[in-house]
Amino acid sequence: MVNIELVKKLSQKTETKIVMVVVDGIGGLPNPDIGRTALEAANTPNLDNLAAISSCGLVEPVALGITPGSGPSHLALFGYDPLEYEIGRGILEALGVGLKLGPSDVAARGNFCTVDESGIITDRRAGRIPTEKNRQLVEMLRSVTMEGVEVILEPGKFHRFVVVFRGQGLSGDIEDTDPQHVGERPKNAVARSPEASRTADIVNKWIAGAREVLKNERPANMVLLRGLASLPEIPTMSQAFKLTPAAIAGYPMYRGLASLVGMEILETGLTIQDEVNTLKTHFEDYDFLYVHVKETDSCGEDGDCTGKVRVLEEFDSYVPEILHLEPDVLIVTGDHSTPAVLKGHSWHPVPFLIHSRWVRPQGAPGFGESMCAQGNLGVFPSLGALPLALANALKLGKFGA
């Protein structure tokens, strides 16, 4: 249904410009109080009018029934098959705290934990120590140095931190050291492939050093590592699709995801207004501009349907400014659904709108789940978003004669 290899072959450089707005977690389920989804309940006159002159549908991020994380669901929208390019948990965590990663970095998610005198784990989260204590412990861990390898540490919330091993010839093909159960010892880092065996040794030495440094601490006297991973080998959007892409995203993880596919990361703030201002400033410099709206997802995760409605209305108020830039193609969609009633990501397909001179318009105004289910694009994979954008920007040549 979507053929990215063909799209790559047919891509050509043109002057036309694409704006893709990813409203994170935009899709939802009816709120029991009002019988409508947040998107349907929100007063969004600009999106509604835009939908009437756009082509609409629902996109499926990964596959039927599959609830995606932010990594795969964004990759799909950027034109990369999320099943072909898997992003390790450690990589995503490192991107999430704003670390810039290189090709031979190995990143992992760390937990402080508690072990007893014989080394058995008694609490995998060390009683969820305060974040301030975490910062102190991470500072102590920075004293553990390794010859030939730089170790980069960033504290997270409570017991969580991120560690990146940076050096020549490292591989992230390594099992977790977290056994996932109390009553067991932390595992050794074990290489899944011969290329990773030296890295596993390095990780084990660092863990031994960390244990030594933490030995007199209570309750956080040991560390567990999960999701060790290297960057996926992924062509840039310039290589794959002949685009000059830029990302406008206030939050680190989305800046990181965009950097994975070679987008220029533009400085911006956390608000929609900041992001739209950045879009205006840099509109002339790129031909693909990704804009990320975060708070719809945060409200969904919090079960806050009212908040989600408010963010959607706020975004709606900026739609005229975006249209005023006259992009050749404007897409408004989401990476996945985050229904407030589920308080998390879900498998439900996501409202999608594409506006250009060359779409078949829907006609009646309105933008929401039910309307998009009747949209003239039907239900299609998120991976089809970029091909459609390129086609509508007249950036794809003809296949065959």
Next chain:
Amino acid sequence: MVNIELVKKLSQKTETKIVMVVVDGIGGLPNPDIGRTALEAANTPNLDNLAAISSCGLVEPVALGITPGSGPSHLALFGYDPLEYEIGRGILEALGVGLKLGPSDVAARGNFCTVDESGIITDRRAGRIPTEKNRQLVEMLRSVTMEGVEVILEPGKFHRFVVVFRGQGLSGDIEDTDPQHVGERPKNAVARSPEASRTADIVNKWIAGAREVLKNERPANMVLLRGLASLPEIPTMSQAFKLTPAAIAGYPMYRGLASLVGMEILETGLTIQDEVNTLKTHFEDYDFLYVHVKETDSCGEDGDCTGKVRVLEEFDSYVPEILHLEPDVLIVTGDHSTPAVLKGHSWHPVPFLIHSRWVRPQGAPGFGESMCAQGNLGVFPSLGALPLALANALKLGKFGA
């Protein structure tokens, strides 16, 4: 669009319960007299109201334009790619007469036929001998014994019977002995692979024995075998999807199909009432319950649109009892369409309804082909039914971070 390998990886055991009702041949075409399909013409207030609070669509059993048999179309609904797991004709016939098959059984469909003095086939069906005569002949064939191999015989209707060869190391990878034409001799059983050569010898010896036993009979003085096959190697639904599944089906073939994927086969009767009673009795013991309604298909095959309407109305009257059990997920669909005007299975996609707390409801009441074509699930492969069921039962973890 559907990724079963991913679904398997993400499956997790939970307490939630799924009921999948397969109304055999539910889909149809408008009856010329009334301008509506049987499902649309039937007075089904319970299904109509259920559809309004469910998500609907059309499922495609195998591929666009493909008319499926019962085997592939059921496998797809159970989450098995029907192109990956092919069920040999002999296996399906054996299941259809209620034989229980083991992994090294080889089953075939048999015909009594007529050969002349020189062994040339003059009638491939032996004049469609009466079923009573068939029973006598099958009893005679039971005298043909083979060392080390048990031969199990079941008479069918007219000239048809089923034969199962049971023994160590048998393989069903063997060509038909039926040349499909009169004027030729019955073929020898020929192995398609070296593993099957011993089995082919056994089959040929048995056929020689059968010919000897039948030599003085007229017109049925010889046998032809078709569709020789072993059971497909297929993981159980417990292995594949971490389900504890049970089948409620009055007719042997559907019990047999369910047993192929490791369902527990519950004792039940032939009526919908019997089956619903069985569902009530065993509802607590399983987390996936497949219920098969047969007569819609039988009426379709007979060209009896009125009968099909009646069966659909009968099924509709039991919907409240099923809902009263409060399954977390209820699916009502069919394995394929059986339009009465075609008097057989067809390629038309099949009405599909899924009800759970987590669906996007359709809104307006009604359940039928036209309404499902407007459903918010769109047209999707039958193979997606199980992933959707698992997702709605919150039995699938998240993909990626």
